[in-house]
Amino acid sequence: MKILQVSTVGTTLNSFLLPFARAFKSEGWIVDAAASGIFDFDQVVSTHNRCFDVEFCRNPLNISKLLSSLRKIRKIIKKEKYDVVHVHTPIAAFLTRLASIGVKQTKVYYTAHGFHYVSSNPFWKNGIFYLTEKIAGLKTDHLFVINNDDYNFALKYNIVKRELISYIHGIGVDPERYQYLPNAREEVFDELELSENTIVILHVAELNKNKNHDVMLKALSMFKAKFPYCKVHYLIVGEGMKKHDLEVQIESLDLMEHVSLLGRRNDIPKLLSACDIVTLSSIREGLPRCILEAMCVKKPIIASNIRGCNDLLSTGAGILVNEKSSELWADAIESLCFSPKKRKLMGTVGRQLIDDKYSDDKIVDQVINVYKKDFKHD
Structure with missing residues (x-):
């Protein structure tokens, strides 16, 4: 053939x-x-x-x-x-x-x-x-x-x-490629100079309108206003036309110390291993590969309640949120930040889904x- x-x-x-x-x-x-x-x-x-x-x-x-x-x-x-x-x-x-x-x-x-x-x-x-x-x-x-x-x-x-x-x-997705790396957290925290107890939220997506980073930034601002002493850091991985707009928004929301724009990275398995939560706030998706990659390393996910995302998360591997509501995204961040047990359970559910059919x-x-x-x- x-x-x-x-x-x-x-x-x-x-x-x-x-x-x-x-x-x-x-x-x-x-x-x-x-x-x-x-x-x-x-x-x-x-x-x-x-x-x-x-x-x-x-x-x-x-x-x-x-x-x-x-x-x-x-x-x-x-x-x-x-x-x-x-x-x-x-x-x-x-x-x-x-x-x-x-x-x-x-x-x-x-x-x-x-x-x-x-x-x-x-x-x-x-x-x-x-x-x-x-x-x-x-x-x-x-x-x-x-x-x-x-x-x-x-x-x-x-x-x-x-x-x-x-x-x-x-x-x-290849589960062998996306395995948990035990030294990753220490290496990433040293690179970004993050304090030990910081909760890291990872977002891997092109910087464009569809990926809807704005809602996450607003949600993070709301969360920080409510819990000013909670250490949270938002890692944005990717390149795209909206980079400057996001930089302006980060500054206007006074989030410069809580957000890192990392650009294109070739060490996604390491970043996934180092983070606590993975997020995807898109307006439109097919079946997002970045969520599958996160599930391989047993990470909990906060994602838009849209097609593809709801296929993956409706059985308990994460939290589905209206892609337009910063308030609901802030609630989801709160829910996972203060519950290590919930994060672990969601990660286990996600990995089982990968093994079963993805x-x-x-x-x-x-x-x-x-x-x-x-x-x-x-």
Whole structure:
């Protein structure tokens, strides 16, 4: 079998899809990849048989660049004669499915890492997302969804036929990579000059509007006003366009001594091991990988009560909070800061969930079984 994995940018392949490529190759299949900036990632290049740099334009109004992306990926698909083109991320998924129309020998699989359809969106915005999914659904031979809300959405709006939908538990996480590191807390506390009894809250996310750091900063300010002598430190890991805005907000809330903007880090397992609580205040998610990583090292989580997050935390691995209410976030911080027993229990529940159904080997097996079933019938 010959497969092409496609994502908008190379970092998606590098961060999330390498286990799939390795597993496919272990089956004796040829696995290529296409994305923008793909040759910046050595592991992606070495793991796949061939790589193609396709600049997928992210601006929907730039018609000429969109058409250029569409023509290039179509040329690759037709020339290489793939059995399966497996698409990820919205822009690459939409353009590649359009480019595959009329290419009869190739099946197109789509993993939706969280539909852009969100109930809080304006009607017109959801209408556009629905229309694009319906159009692209015409060239979708199998749809993988990663949370319960997206599964119900795909069924309700008949994005593809029911028998072409598989509900998988995310894209998986490697528990071996995210193990508890016993010396991590001492090392991180020394690096950041934190006092011994500080409660550390970790937030790993791009600095953008969707990740909604504002609500956490306001909540932390409320918590500090109520408990001025409680030592709490908020670690923000990630880069993005909102960095300056967050710096201004941190200063205006007088939180400079209680918040650290750490930028991009390559030692996430160490930071997870060192912290007490993990938080994710997003407005929209698919099935957040950062929560899965936190669960691997038995950390309790405070997260937005949105799709994906509620799939992971509804059984007791954390606290779900309205993403707009700083007051409720402050209450959640209070609840976990003063209850080590509750933090430990939530961490244990989370780790059990990873072992039961969210480890990457289980997810990869589910996907491979779909491939084998589809091609067994051909």
